[in-house]
Amino acid sequence: MRLIREIDDTQITGEEMNLMDITFNVRKSSRAIVSNSSEQVAIIYVSKDKYHKLPGGGIEEGENYMSALHRELMEEAGVEVNVLGDIGMIMEYRKDHRLFQISNCYNTEMIGELVEPSLTKDERSKGFVLKWVSLDEAIVLLENDHPRNYAGKFIKERDLTFLKEAVKTNV
Template structure:
């Protein structure tokens, strides 16, 4: 999978400091999920005023695509067929001593759409599922104003994924 970008604190408006950090590694998978109307799933995190693509952490020993299907079922309420790769983004979240590698795919809904099953943390963060066009998703993320550190990383990362998907999907006529 191609590397799209690496995101550092300086890229999201924080002062860059040359410090030695021992990062904890977190791997995650996420997807641009298309429904029958060619709209994509987008999650609004109302507590911190940003949107994100569905997906999340890959558990130890778990296959990336199995983790992706699990996360999409939890957050969107659908099974998916993975159609292809978008790319990888690496985030250096110094304040959390975390290096996150996110693998992004594009997929389509397979079967019925059910209710998401959010975790308590996701409920407390005010997760709300929306279905929007790819262009609308890009515009929404470009105009988001996350009010926290994590939200700024997520906004930057997912906007890069969406723009990469736009180029890929337009060139392949999917």
């Protein structure tokens, strides 16, 4: 997987960071740009914190990137997919959370019928709402977001980068 960006507090809060002074916990995750037959992409609106994100999430024990991707897409978007290729990898260094996150993003297409997402209690409490929009509209939505929290600011930057990379690679 090709590294397309590294994000840290310098870009998010403007605060300079010395990564050598921090011990980070590592989290690996899978995300996707999911297209349907109408050439729309799945995007999740996190209503509590006022931002949009791509469907996907962390790899749990016993999973790999692909198995986590399929589980997360079913949970958050209610879709099964064919993986068409890689978009790229982004590494995040979140100082306030002492988190180093590696996100792999994939280009996928929906197969079968859409089913009701099976959101976690945490996702429901954050007000996750699934939307289907054009790729260009997804970019505009994220560009106009103003996340209320620290994590949301990272998520916006990460997922906006993935969406713009998808446009560059003609997804």
